[in-house]
Amino acid sequence: MNRTVLPFSVLLAVFATATIADVPAAPAARAVPLRTESFYDTWLKDRLSIGLGFSYATLTDSERPKDVGNHRTFVGYVWKLEDTDRIGVIPEIRYWAADHLRLVLAMDRISGRTRNYNLEKHSDGDVDLWGPQLLVEGFYPLCDETVFLHAGVGVVYDFADFTEVKWWNLGYSSEASWEYLGRPSKARQGYHREIHVDDAFGWTIAAGASWRPDPRFEIDLSLRHTWIDPDCQFGYFHGGKKGFEKHQDGDFELDHLTVALTGSYVF
Numbered sequence: 001m002n003r004t005v006l007p008f009s010v011l012l013a014v015f016a017t018a019t020i021a022d023v024p025a026a027p028a029a030r031a032v033p034l035r036t037e038s039f040y041d042t043w044l045k046d047r048l049s050i051g052l053g054f055s056y057a058t059l060t061d062s063e064r065p066k067d068v069g070n071h072r073t074f075v076g077y078v079w080k081l082e083d084t085d086r087i088g089v090i091p092e093i094r095y096w097a098a099d100h101l102r103l104v105l106a107m108d109r110i111s112g113r114t115r116n117y118n119l120e121k122h123s124d125g126d127v128d129l130w131g132p133q134l135l136v137e138g139f140y141p142l143c144d145e146t147v148f149l150h151a152g153v154g155v156v157y158d159f160a161d162f163t164e165v166k167w168w169n170l171g172y173s174s175e176a177s178w179e180y181l182g183r184p185s186k187a188r189q190g191y192h193r194e195i196h197v198d199d200a201f202g203w204t205i206a207a208g209a210s211w212r213p214d215p216r217f218e219i220d221l222s223l224r225h226t227w228i229d230p231d232c233q234f235g236y237f238h239g240g241k242k243g244f245e246k247h248q249d250g251d252f253e254l255d256h257l258t259v260a261l262t263g264s265y266v267f
Helices: 002-022 039-044 175-180
Strands: 048-059 078-083 087-098 101-116 125-142 147-164 192-197 200-214 217-228 231-237 244-251 256-266
Touching: 048 078, 048 101, 048 217, 087 256, 101 147, 101 200, 101 256, 125 192, 125 200, 125 217, 147 192, 147 217
Parallel strands: none
Antiparallel strands: 048 087, 048 256, 078 101, 087 101, 101 125, 125 147, 147 200, 192 231, 200 217, 217 256, 231 244
16 A cells, blocks of 8 residues: 555655746846935925016005194104105015915015195105015916916015105205205205104005916916005204204004016916
8 A cells, every 4th residue: 555655645746846847937026216206396396486577556545634733744744645656666476385375475665755734845755665575375276277366464574765855854944945045065054854764564465366378477466455654753963973863753654555467487
């Protein structure tokens, strides 16, 4: 019995070994390089746009009561501001931080010419504001995401300057009297009249629409209303160690409405 089983077992083992040897080995898996998104693809592509536009700004609350005694004017006899230099060129940067949220960094600017009620058409000079404006806007896409409606709120920090008219700065009572005396360049009483305006923070609300006729170009129309109220001081500049002597505190209400049309390149 053992003589019969032993050869059969041996034959079975030999057959199994030969069968396994004939099976081809599985090919080795090919190495696939890992792909990592670049900084541009992750954070800038289709998110960032930089543009240049035209703005038109106008004052919205530019009069005060003609009441110097109770300090209800802006300062001194200045009771009214008139728009000057309404049109400007402004840069603008937009960044899409989320699906329906973007940040907008733009330039704010406004100018006003002072008017005094004690002399007809009398002006001490012009007040100018300019500075960065940061807005957070929500937007809603339309027309297969080629048109976007947007609205938001923001803050503005404006740098201020006041440019006095020469005859008033030199201390003359009117432009006519200064011209009658031959337009002298020397101060009438040894000092200069000046108005200093402080830099100031303000608030902005905005609404508008953007259109992308091309994936890399965007046109935006925005309407923004800004509330800003910088403090000012009227006084006399004597020069030397005495310098500026403040005579009266005041403020300029320079709330304004701005319409901006901007063309931008989309990264």
